[in-house]
Amino acid sequence: MLKLYYCPGTSSMAPHIALHEVGAPFETEVISLRNKTNRTPQYLAVNPEGKVPTLLVDGRPLTEVAGILHYLAKRFPESGLLPRDDVEAEAQAVSWMSFIAATVHPARRQGLEHARAVYALVNQKLGTRTWALGERFSIADIHLFRLFWRFRTSLNPEPGEFPSLVAHYDRMMARPAVKKTIEVESAVGYELPP
Numbered sequence: 425m426l427k428l429y430y431c432p433g434t435s436s437m438a439p440h441i442a443l444h445e446v447g448a449p450f451e452t453e454v455i456s457l458r459n460k461t462n463r464t465p466q467y468l469a470v471n472p473e474g475k476v477p478t479l480l481v482d483g484r485p486l487t488e489v490a491g492i493l494h495y496l497a498k499r500f501p502e503s504g505l506l507p508r509d510d511v512e513a514e515a516q517a518v519s520w521m522s523f524i525a526a527t528v529h530p531a532r533r534q535g536l537e538h539a540r541a542v543y544a545l546v547n548q549k550l551g552t553r554t555w556a557l558g559e560r561f562s563i564a565d566i567h568l569f570r571l572f573w574r575f576r577t578s579l580n581p582e583p584g585e586f587p588s589l590v591a592h593y594d595r596m597m598a599r600p601a602v603k604k605t606i607e608v609e610s611a612v613g614y615e616l617p618p
Contacts, residue, residue, distance in 0.1 A: 426450040427480040429470065431457050432609035435529075436477030438570040440609065442563060444601035447568035454612055489570075490521045493563040505563045513557055520556045520564035522561040523549075528571050532578070540579060543586055544574070550588035554595065569596040 428443060428450055430436035434457070443450050455462045457474050462474040470485055479486045479495070486492055497506035507513035531542035531568040546568070556564040572593055581590070596602050608609065 425480075425482055428452050429455050429467070429476055429478040429480075430609075431462070431476045432612045433574065433614035434476055435489050435570065437573070437605060437609065438489050438566050439477045439479060439496065441566050441570070441599075441601050441605045442493050442496045442505065444604045445505060445566070446496055446503040447600075448496075450502060452608075460530045485571060489567060490525055492580065493521070494518075497563050504561065505566075507562070508561060513560065516557055517562045517564050520562075521567055523563070524567045524571065528568070532575055536578065540581075541574065543575075543579060543581075543589060546572075547586040547589045550592055552588070555592070565592070565596065569593065569602070 426443065426448060428436070428439060430440055430452060431454065438443060438486055442454075455467060457476075461467060462471075462476065468474055470480070471487055473487070477486065477487070477489065477492060479492045481495070486495055494506070497503065501508055506517055528546060531539040553559075553560045556568060569592070573596075576593065
């Protein structure tokens with residue numbers, strides 16, 4: 425049994441999308457950062473850091489976006505979220521995930537201009553590819569999308585500033601799993617941090 429603890433609009437959006445992509449049955453529990461339900465004894469017993477997301481896998485907690493996305497891709501290989509039988513392509517997916525977690529995610533905290541420079545680098549890395557791994561959609565695309573989705577309004581890019589990244593965003597917005605996740609999370613209400 426899978427259960428996702430999430431807060432709409434936060435990093436937990438990526439595993440939420442992935443769960444819809446793989447099509448596995450799962451339960452959810454909304455955690456409110458505003459109301460500090462992430463600091464309750466009940467939630468701290470699940471995730472002592474009090475962060476989201478947490479995915480319970482048969483009652484065992486799995487945390488961190490990259491770990492959860494990797495788990496879902498490997499557990500549901502038919503979803504195609506991670507290349508199979510291609511060690512280099514799988515390593516490229518892990519490379520993208522590391523880059524997103526270590527460079528892209530913290531960029532906004534270093535100021536808007538720094539974030540713009542990082543997103544320009546992302547745009548360059550994407551180049552003319554359809555997806556992060558070329559023609560193959562993967563967990564790296566889900567992770568990247570969630571961050572650009574979150575910060576594109578504050579970045580307010582000029583037309584043509586990040587053409588590859590905006591095209592990637594548009595392709596992601598057309599995916600049924602993304603639409604479903606946004607519908608579910610919008611109905612709950614977003615608690616986006618500053």
